[in-house]
Amino acid sequence: MNTAALLGPYHPDRVLAWENGHSITYGHFLSEVGALADLLPEKPTVINLADDRYRFLVGFAAALVRGQTTLLPPSRAPGALAQIAREYGTSYCLVDGTEKVEQLPSYQIPKGTWSPTYTAKVPQIPIDHPAVVAFTSGSTGSPHPNSKTWGSLVAVARSTGTRLGLKTSEHMTVVATVPHQHMYGLEASIMLPIQHGMAFHVGRPLFPEDVRLALAEVPSPRMLVTTPLHIKACVTASSRLPHVECILSATAPLPSSLAKQAETLFQTSVYEVYGFTEAGSLATRRTIAGDTWHVLDGITLRQESDRCYLQAPYLVEPVPFPDLVSLQGPHRFVLHGRGTDLVNIGGHRGSLSDLNQKLNEIEGVQDGVFFLPDETGTSVTRLIAFVVAPGKAAEHILSALRKVIDPALLPRPLHLVANLPRNETGKLTREALLGLLQELRIQDRHGA
Amino acid sequence: MSDVSPLEAEVAKLIVRTLNLKVEPAQIQPEQPLFNEGLGLDSIDALELSLAISEFYGYQIRSDDPETVATFASLRSLCKSIEKNRTK
Numbered sequence: 001m002n003t004a005a006l007l008g009p010y011h012p013d014r015v016l017a018w019e020n021g022h023s024i025t026y027g028h029f030l031s032e033v034g035a036l037a038d039l040l041p042e043k044p045t046v047i048n049l050a051d052d053r054y055r056f057l058v059g060f061a062a063a064l065v066r067g068q069t070t071l072l073p074p075s076r077a078p079g080a081l082a083q084i085a086r087e088y089g090t091s092y093c094l095v096d097g098t099e100k101v102e103q104l105p106s107y108q109i110p111k112g113t114w115s116p117t118y119t120a121k122v123p124q125i126p127i128d129h130p131a132v133v134a135f136t137s138g139s140t141g142s143p144h145p146n147s148k149t150w151g152s153l154v155a156v157a158r159s160t161g162t163r164l165g166l167k168t169s170e171h172m173t174v175v176a177t178v179p180h181q182h183m184y185g186l187e188a189s190i191m192l193p194i195q196h197g198m199a200f201h202v203g204r205p206l207f208p209e210d211v212r213l214a215l216a217e218v219p220s221p222r223m224l225v226t227t228p229l230h231i232k233a234c235v236t237a238s239s240r241l242p243h244v245e246c247i248l249s250a251t252a253p254l255p256s257s258l259a260k261q262a263e264t265l266f267q268t269s270v271y272e273v274y275g276f277t278e279a280g281s282l283a284t285r286r287t288i289a290g291d292t293w294h295v296l297d298g299i300t301l302r303q304e305s306d307r308c309y310l311q312a313p314y315l316v317e318p319v320p321f322p323d324l325v326s327l328q329g330p331h332r333f334v335l336h337g338r339g340t341d342l343v344n345i346g347g348h349r350g351s352l353s354d355l356n357q358k359l360n361e362i363e364g365v366q367d368g369v370f371f372l373p374d375e376t377g378t379s380v381t382r383l384i385a386f387v388v389a390p391g392k393a394a395e396h397i398l399s400a401l402r403k404v405i406d407p408a409l410l411p412r413p414l415h416l417v418a419n420l421p422r423n424e425t426g427k428l429t430r431e432a433l434l435g436l437l438q439e440l441r442i443q444d445r446h447g448a
Numbered sequence: 449m450s451d452v453s454p455l456e457a458e459v460a461k462l463i464v465r466t467l468n469l470k471v472e473p474a475q476i477q478p479e480q481p482l483f484n485e486g487l488g489l490d491s492i493d494a495l496e497l498s499l500a501i502s503e504f505y506g507y508q509i510r511s512d513d514p515e516t517v518a519t520f521a522s523l524r525s526l527c528k529s530i531e532k533n534r535t536k
Contacts, residue, residue, distance in 0.1 A: 206491060207498045209508040229495060236499050237508070346492040379468055380492050398488065407490045413470040 003124035004154045006033075006061055008195040009168045010122045016193070017054040018173065018218045019202040024054060026197075029061075030120035036062035036109065045069045045088045045133070047081070047104065048181070050096040054202040055109045056180050057190055059094040064131060064150065065123045072181050074135045074143050075348075078102075079404035083143065084135070127151030134183050136277045136351075146277050148183075152314035156280045157191035159296035163284050164246065164271065166196050172245065173218040174200040176225035177211060178347075184250045187281050188225040188273065198223075206230075208237035221245045227347045228254040229380065231270070235261045244268045249287075250275065251347035253335070259287035274335065279310055279319045283333070291334050300330045308333070343372050346380045348408035355409060359385060362400045364392040367420050370411060371433045385411030386436060388419055415440055452478055455527045459501075463523070466500040467493050478524040486522075494520060506535030 012027030036058055040046075046063050048070050050056035063070050071091060073084050081101045085091065093099075093106040100106045125131070131150040135143035166172060176189035193200045205214040211234055215222055224247045231249060234241065235258060244266060249259075250273040259270040274293050275281035283293040295301060299312045308325050309318035324336040341351050352370050359368040368387040375381045387397055394414045401410055417440075421432040452460075452474075460473035463482075467489070480486045489497075498509040507530055509519065519529040 206495060206511050207509050208502075209510040213510065229492065233495050233499055237502055348492075379466065379496055382468070402488075407488075408492055410488060410490075412468075412488070 002127045002151070004127050004151060006064065006123045006125055006194070007197070008158075009197040011197065014171065014197060015173075015199045017057075017200055017202050019052075019054065021217055023199075027120070029054075029058065030122065032058050032110075033061040033065060033123070034120050037065040039107070040066050040068070041092055041105070041107070043068065043090050043092050045071050045091040046094055047071045047073060047084065047088075047091055047101060048094045049076075049099045049101075050094060050109055051204070052096050052202050053176070053180050053189060053200055053204070055096040055111070057194070059109045060190070061123070063094075064125050064129070067129065069130045069147075070132045072132055072134045072183070072186070075406035077403060077405060077407070080143070080406075087142075125150045127154070132186065134277045148280065149314065152280060152312075153187070153191050154195060155298065155312070155314045156187055156282075156296065157195040159298060160187070160192055160273070160281055160284070161196045163294075163296055164248075166192075166198070168197045170221055172196075172198045172221045172223050174198060174223045174225055175203075175205065175211070175214045175218060176200065177205055177230045178225060178227060178251070179204065183277050183280060184273065184275065185225075187275075188248055188250070208234045208239040212239050212241050215242045215244065223248060227251045228258065229346045231262050232258055235265055238265065241266050246271060248273060250281070251349075252344050254287050256287055263288060276322055278322075279312070279315065282310055282312075292328060292332050293335065295331050295333075301327050301333060302330065303327050343370075343383065343409070345382060345408045348406050350406060350409045355383070355405060358404050359387065359397075359401065362389075362397055365389045365397060368397075369420060369428055369433070371430075371437070373434075373437065382412040383409060384437065385414045386417050386420055386433065387414055388417060392416075453527065455531065456523055459527050459530065460523055462500055462504060463487075463497060466496055476523055478527075479522050481522060482520055482526070501530060504536075505530050505533075507533040 010026060014026050015023040016026045016029050017024040040062055046068055048056055048059045050059055060070050071084055071088060073081050085101050085104050091104055093101050093104050094109050095106050096109050127150055129150045130147045131153055132148045133145045135145055174189050174193050178185040180186055180190050189200055201214050201218050203214055205211045220243060222244045224244045226249055228249055247268055247270045254272050262270050270287050272285050272287050273281045274283045282299055283295045285293045299310055301308060301310050308321045308327060311318045322342060325333045327333050341353055343350050343352060355370045359365060366388045368385060371384045373384055389397060394416055398414055420428060421436050422428055456478050460476045464473045483489045502508050518525050
C-alpha cells in the first residue's frame, strides 16, 4: 500500500503552532493526535468545526490516523450544515467551542492536556485515502461533493512549497486570515506548513490591526496567507506590518496595482495561487510580473475544442476549468474571467443557479432571481435579488435565505417586484435585469 | 429621533455610504443589531467599516480586544468605542 507521511521533515522540538505567544511543538502535536485518535468514535466521516487552527489540525490528523474523512461544509449557515448532516448521517462533529450541528453527536477536541512523549512515530497515511470532501455549489441545489485523496493534498502542498522556494531549514511561520475549513485555507495554512516543517499562528486575524498583532506574535521569517480583500485593507490602513517574506493571495483576482502597493509598503513579494475545488491549487504567479499563470510541477494543460482541461498524476481524470482561460503551452495560461454562473463576493463563492434555486424554494416566492450588478466604486460589489412574492415582506424572504446560504451572498438589497422581465422564451437577460434595476432606482429617487 | 447623538448620526451616514446600504441613515436605530438579523452586516462589511472608521476617527479596531464584539453590537456601542478611542 502506498503511503505518504502525515508530516514532512519531523523534528519533535520544532515549533508547529503559536498561540498567544506560546509555542506548541511537533512532538507535542503527535502525542495529542495519538491520544485523540484513540478516543474518536468509529464513524466514517467527521465535520471538524474547530475555530482554532491548531485544534482543527489535531482533529484532522486524528481522523486521518483512524482512516476517517473530514467533511468541509460550504458554509457555516445552519441550513448548509444540516444538509451535509442529512447526506452523511453517520458523521460526528469535532468542535473546540459551543458550536454543534443538529442531529450529529459532538466531541470536544481536548485542549493541551497531553504531555508529550516524544516517542510517537510519524503516522503514514495511504495516499488513496479520501482525506477530505469539499463541497461546491452545483446547479442542482444540493452541494456537490469533491473527494480529495491524502496523496493529492500532499502533492499540492509539496509542489506549492517547491514553487515558492520554501526551505525546511528556514522554518517559516504562516499567519492566515482565511478559514482552514476551505480548500485554500487547508492547503496553504495547514498542509503547506506540515509538509515543510513550518509553523503557523492558530488564529485567524480579520482587521489590519489583528494582522499586524498576529504577525508580531510569531518569529521571522513569516508568510501571510490571505485574500485581496485583506491585502486591500492592510494597504488602505497603511499598516506597519512586521516584515513578511512573502504574501500569498487567493480566492479572487488580485489587481496588479494593489499587489505593487503591497510589495512596496510591506517590502515583500506578493504571489497569487489559482485553484478551484475540483482540482485544488494548480498554478501561481508573482502578480506584478504579469498576467501569466504557471502551473505547479506535474500538472499539464490541454485545450479541447472550446474548453481547457488540466491533468495531474493525482487526478483520476482531466478536470475542466470553470473559468475562461487561454493556454500558452502545456504549463502556462492566462485567465480571462469567471464563468457566468460563478460569483465571488469578497472571496465567498457561489453559483447563481444554485442561489436562484434556493430562492425559489422559499415559501411564498413565486419567481425570483439573483443578479450581480457591474462593479462600481471601491467597496465589494454585492448581489441583488428581484423577487415576486405577493403578500410577503423582504425581511421574511431574507431570513429564510439566511438559513440556507453563505451570509456574504445574501442579496443587498432584495427588491420585491410585481413580475420579472422574462422574454418570450422565459429567459431573463442581463440587459433586462439592468433595465429593471435602473427603473427601481428612478422610482426610488422620485419617492425620496 | 431626538435620542440620536450627533456622532451617532454621523457614523450612521458613514456606514450607509461605506457599505452602499439601501437604507436612510436615520432609519438605523441606535440599539438595533448591526450584524446578522439586524442590519444584516457580515465580516466583509466589518473589514470595510473598520477602514472607514480608522480613516475618519483614527481608531484601529482589533478583534482580540474583548470589547470588539460589544463594539459592533449596535450603532450606539460602536459610537461609544469610537468616542473612547478616537485620535482625530
